[in-house]
Amino acid sequence: MKPSFHPGDLVGIQVRPTRLWTQSLSWVLFVAGIALYVHLAVVRHQENPYDRVVPTAKQLYTGMKNAALQPAEEDMPLDASATLWQRVHASMLWKDTMASARRFLIAIALLIPCIFLGLHMAIFPYFGAVFQRFVLFFDKIVALSLLPILFIVFGIEEWSKIMLMVIGVGPTLILDTFNIAKSVPQEQVVKAFTLKSSNLDVAYRIVFKQVLPQIINSVRLSLKPLALFLFAGEMIASTDGLAYRIALMRRHMGMDVILPYLLWVALLLFLLDALLRFANRRLHPWYQPH
Amino acid sequence: MVSAALNLEAELGKDGRIAPMPRRVEIALRDVCVEYPAGRNGVKRVLSGINLDILEGEFVTILGETGCGKSTLLRLILGQEFPSSGAVVVDSKPVRRIDARCGYVPQKYSLFPDRTALGNVIYGPENARSSMFGRFRPSYRRFRKTLREEAVAFLASMGLRRQDMDKYPHQLSGGMQQRVAIAQALMMRPPVLLMDEAFSALDPSTRSSLQEQLHKVWLDSRPTVVFVTHNTQEALLLGTRLILLGRHGDEQAEKSNVLLDMKIPPSNEPYARRSHSAEFHELHEYVKQVAYKSSSMHRCEDATQPLNAEGIL
Numbered sequence: 001m002k003p004s005f006h007p008g009d010l011v012g013i014q015v016r017p018t019r020l021w022t023q024s025l026s027w028v029l030f031v032a033g034i035a036l037y038v039h040l041a042v043v044r045h046q047e048n049p050y051d052r053v054v055p056t057a058k059q060l061y062t063g064m065k066n067a068a069l070q071p072a073e074e075d076m077p078l079d080a081s082a083t084l085w086q087r088v089h090a091s092m093l094w095k096d097t098m099a100s101a102r103r104f105l106i107a108i109a110l111l112i113p114c115i116f117l118g119l120h121m122a123i124f125p126y127f128g129a130v131f132q133r134f135v136l137f138f139d140k141i142v143a144l145s146l147l148p149i150l151f152i153v154f155g156i157e158e159w160s161k162i163m164l165m166v167i168g169v170g171p172t173l174i175l176d177t178f179n180i181a182k183s184v185p186q187e188q189v190v191k192a193f194t195l196k197s198s199n200l201d202v203a204y205r206i207v208f209k210q211v212l213p214q215i216i217n218s219v220r221l222s223l224k225p226l227a228l229f230l231f232a233g234e235m236i237a238s239t240d241g242l243a244y245r246i247a248l249m250r251r252h253m254g255m256d257v258i259l260p261y262l263l264w265v266a267l268l269l270f271l272l273d274a275l276l277r278f279a280n281r282r283l284h285p286w287y288q289p290h
Numbered sequence: 291m292v293s294a295a296l297n298l299e300a301e302l303g304k305d306g307r308i309a310p311m312p313r314r315v316e317i318a319l320r321d322v323c324v325e326y327p328a329g330r331n332g333v334k335r336v337l338s339g340i341n342l343d344i345l346e347g348e349f350v351t352i353l354g355e356t357g358c359g360k361s362t363l364l365r366l367i368l369g370q371e372f373p374s375s376g377a378v379v380v381d382s383k384p385v386r387r388i389d390a391r392c393g394y395v396p397q398k399y400s401l402f403p404d405r406t407a408l409g410n411v412i413y414g415p416e417n418a419r420s421s422m423f424g425r426f427r428p429s430y431r432r433f434r435k436t437l438r439e440e441a442v443a444f445l446a447s448m449g450l451r452r453q454d455m456d457k458y459p460h461q462l463s464g465g466m467q468q469r470v471a472i473a474q475a476l477m478m479r480p481p482v483l484l485m486d487e488a489f490s491a492l493d494p495s496t497r498s499s500l501q502e503q504l505h506k507v508w509l510d511s512r513p514t515v516v517f518v519t520h521n522t523q524e525a526l527l528l529g530t531r532l533i534l535l536g537r538h539g540d541e542q543a544e545k546s547n548v549l550l551d552m553k554i555p556p557s558n559e560p561y562a563r564r565s566h567s568a569e570f571h572e573l574h575e576y577v578k579q580v581a582y583k584s585s586s587m588h589r590c591e592d593a594t595q596p597l598n599a600e601g602i603l
Contacts, residue, residue, distance in 0.1 A: 185399040190370055192402075193388035195414030195478060209404050286404050286458040 055256040063256030067093040072245075092245065093264070099240040101268075103158065104230055107165035111222075114170045115215055118177025123203050128178075135174050143168030144232060151237070161233035168229040169222050176218045180211045213287040216280045220273050227269060315382075316482060316514040317344040317367055322376035324362055336362050339546035340376070342533070346481075347512045351519060351529035355581065358535045359547055360518045364486050367516060368392050381481045390418070393475030393513070397487040400471035401459040407470045408455040411441040414478045441477065448473050449503060465496035469503065476507065485517045489524065501528055502561055522577050526570065527561050529554050534577060536584035550580050 009015045017025075037054070044051045055063065071078060072092035088094055120127040121135075143164060150167075154160040184207050192206045234243035242265055249257045280287070319342045328334035336359040344350050354360045365371040366378050369388040378385045380392065401410050415437055420430060445455055448469045459467055468488055475483055489497045505528060508515060519525050525532055534550035554573075557564050564570055 186370075187396040187399040188402065190368065190388055191394055191396070191400065194368075194390055194392055194394040194475070194480070196390040196417040198417075201417060206402065210402070284404070286460065288403070288460050 052253045053255055055259070059256045060259060063254070064260045067091065067257055067260060072096075093261075096240055096242045096245050096261075097264075097268075099244075100230060100234065100242045103162050103165070103233075103241070104226065107162050107169075107226060107230070108219075110162070110166045111170060111173055111219070114166075114174045115177050115219075118174040119181050119203065119208055119211075121174070122178045122181035123207055124199075131174075132178070135171050135178075139171035139175060143229060147233075147236065156237045161230065161238070164233045165226050165229040169225050172225075173218065173222055177211075177215055180214045180218065181207055184210055213280050213284040216276055220276050223269055223273055227265070313345040313347065315343045316346045316348070316380070317516070318342070318377075318379040319363075319366070320377045320379070322366065322373040322378060324359065324366070324371070325374045337366075337373075337547050340548065341546070342548070342551075344514060344516065344531075346514055349508055349515045349517065349528060349530045350533060351517045351525035351531070352533050352535060353519060353522060353525040353577070353581070354535035354547075355537060356520065358537045360520075360535050361486055363535070364484055364516060364518050367482070368394060368484055390414075390478055391481060393478055393480035393483040395468065395471045395475050395483070395485045395488045397490050400488070401467055401474070403459050406456050406458055407445065407450065407462065407466075408438065408441055410459070410470055411445060411474045411477055412437050414474060415441075418478065441473075444473050444477065445470065448507070449499075463496075464492050465500060468492065468500060472504065472507065476511065476513070479511070479513075481514060483513045483515045485515065487518055487520070490519065490521070497524075498561060504528065505561070522574055522581070523565060526554060526573055526577065527565060530556065532577065534581055536581070549584050550577065 041051075041054045041056050044054050045056060052059075068091050069084075069087045070092065071090045072095065075090070075092075075095075078087060078090055082090070117127075117131065117135075121131050122128065146167060147160070147164060150160040150163050154163055188206060188210070189202055192202045197206065230241075231243035231246075234241040235247040238244040242261060246258050246261050249255075249261075319340050322337060322340040323335070324337040325333040325335050340363070352360045352363060362371060366373055367380060367385065369385040369392075372378075372385075383391075385391075401407075402413065405413060412434075416425075416434070419433055420427075442452070442455060446452070450466065450469060454462060454466060459470070462470070471488070489500050492500065501524065517525075517528055531553050532550065533548060535547045536549040537547075555569075559567075
């Protein structure tokens with residue numbers, strides 16, 4: 001028989017709340033946040049109908065619609081006969097997203113060699129001897145403090161921002177891959193050699209294949225710092241991109257654009273993370289997280 | 291005095307075995323000594339004065355308490371570690387690297403987790419046939435097909451059901467995993483099979499069925515087996531020869547770790563019956579006593595009651 005509910009159970013560890021309860025409770029803070037926002041918006045708009053700090057739903061909708069269908073202020077306005085596709089394509093949101101996504105994806109592509117460096121450091125003793133200490137040292141350098149040097153070396157165009165992301169996340173990813181690959185039991189390597197494996201077989205077909213799911217999880221965790229460095233770079237020196245727009249809108253309190261933008265960024269990151277997680281599960285059905 | 295008696299016994303056993311069977315020496319250890327640096331300027335001797343000739347087709351069980359160097363001895367044969375002095379020769383070539391001369395079945399992590407049972411078993415022969423890039427020739431496909439059939443037949447003879455062969459290791463029980471691991475090693479037909487506490491993590495009934503299985507496989511193809519265990523009964527049942535190692539005492543630096551090197555009388559009886567026979571019990575007690583006399587615990591008692599220790603002999 002199920003014991004009846006007792007107020008003390010709310011802080012109990014051994015309680016077993018029903019699924020309905022846990023599901024509804026998980027939405028409580030969202031509802032509370034939205035309610036608080038609506039309340040603030042109503043109060044502020046009673047004082048000043050043109051308030052821009054806490055926009056109403058209508059203002060947000062207009063802001064979103066303009067962002068998604070109208071070109072940015074600095075771009076050429078579209079003529080009235082443009083199709084929906086042309087409008088979306090020329091819009092502020094689309095152009096900003098494309099500019100940021102391009103930097104983000106190039107940085108991820110440049111991080112792939114970092115993964116292989118970490119793998120080789122863990123498997124080949126001479127690789128480890130050469131690189132390990134240096135990467136450990138490099139990891140401690142605050143990447144943003146390198147920004148002046150990056151501007152000098154790579155100019156203030158695209159590459160300084162991309163390199164900021166790579167330098168900020170790369171060493172951590174190298175060390176993480178190193179640790180993951182090191183944790184493969186020695187028995188596996190020994191066994192592989194007794195089965196006539198070559199060095200490359202052991203590195204790629206035994207160790208790499210085995211740790212790939214963990215490496216993908218590590219990349220998933222790095223998405224957030226990557227976005228952070230991207231935004232830092234774009235806010236400091238850029239003429240397009242999502243963070244550039246947010247920094248620009250901040251100057252004239254354009255919350256009706258900033259709020260949709262930050263939710264859009266969160267959604268994009270969530271989707272990328274979900275894609276990697278899904279791919280990981282599908283590609284590695286044998287993986288048992290411990 | 292005790293040690294002198296044991297050495298004599300060991301030599302007798304050796305002479306008695308070599309005379310009737312002139313077989314090739316598969317594994318030879320010559321004056322092997324292993325030391326590790328310990329502390330600031332001390333060294334810890336793990337193995338010392340090891341001289342062993344293991345003949346082709348022998349099933350050698352290595353028995354000893356924890357820390358006596360039995361796994362180190364195995365790693366020397368494997369090529370994972372190297373002796374501080376002395377030489378290790380396997381298949382008449384000195385050991386320099388881990389290679390396909392030895393098959394290897396460890397206690398844990400014995401299978402590749404990212405391959406199915408069948409994938410694990412065919413991994414070795416695939417490698418042996420061609421490197422990473424030779425896999426695109428049409429002849430490779432035909433080879434792979436016959437290899438798969440062979441692997442399925444072998445796994446079936448090891449007691450695996452067909453539907454289990456496409457499962458990943460984490461979906462198999464510990465006993466099944468070790469069956470697959472043995473098949474994986476033996477598919478390469480290695481001259482030497484090394485097993486490091488391979489059955490130690492299994493429950494007693496699974497363990498005895500695997501012992502029977504291993505014995506059957508060994509009778510079929512007669513590889514040279516070196517089987518490390520800390521279970522006296524397992525060592526006596528499986529082996530044709532038993533080597534008992536003792537922990538190395540720092541007080542006698544040159545003394546060999548080998549306490550006992552004896553031939554085990556062969557028997558065709560099933561293990562369950564044999565392990566209950568009177569002779570088996572006698573042998574079991576004898577080995578246990580020799581091991582106990584050299585154990586560190588006994589050495590402590592030895593200091594206070596020297597007469598009692600002699601009494602056991």
